[in-house]
Amino acid sequence: MHKTSKDMVTEAKGKIQNLDPAQVAAEQEDGAMLVDLRDEPEIRENGRIPGAVHIPRGMLEFRADPTSPYHDESLNPEQRVILHCASGGRSALGAVTLQEMGYTNVAHLDGGFKGWMEQGQPVENG
Template sequence: MIRPVSELVAAAEKEIDTLSPEALRQALEESRVGGTPLILVDIRDVRELEREGRIPGAIHAPRGMLEFWVDPASPYHRADFAREGRYVLFCAGGLRSALATKSLKDMGFGPVAHLGGGFAAWRESGGEVISPFMQGN
């Protein structure tokens, strides 16, 4: 029998740090005034970014490449994941980012957290979003 993904997400959420949109805004503000650097990582598919927009300053790492981009021993490693700071992952609704955050934690990468409710919760809470038609900015 296949274990439902909802169980995997629930188990992951017990082991990872989850930030609300309000807590993320506060952490971003603290980062801007000299606090711990915050690196936002958007793991949505590129088509989701094109359709929905993005959070300003977030780097994009497709979910299927994330672990490879994080691993310094991987031929696909990206320098974005060698920066000092706290990484906050997000997806559309918080499910993929919960699993991805757990995976990075299992790899020993961190500090890492995820945005509960994902991009949708960020947008609904009034968080700043760059519209799809402004992607070049």
């Protein structure tokens, strides 16, 4: 039997730390790196979380890998990294991927940007 994308996200959420918007805001204040995995049009249309670094989901593995020519120097396997997307699916899958790549302190924003906005957290124009 094949897995659905929903199955994969549910499985991923069981392997990672799922944070609510208030927890993410507090961790961001304490220096955690927040990574926005959404595509550029989503950010332009809906805005962004202040201070979040944009790395599209399709580039995450390449930006996170220190041996890749596309490596983002701001990503460090030792630091606290919190991923988010629109609703939490891509970020859950991405967090599992980072763990598999050796990142030891990864989490994701459960409910994503949508949940962030619903909780009245700050948003800036995209």
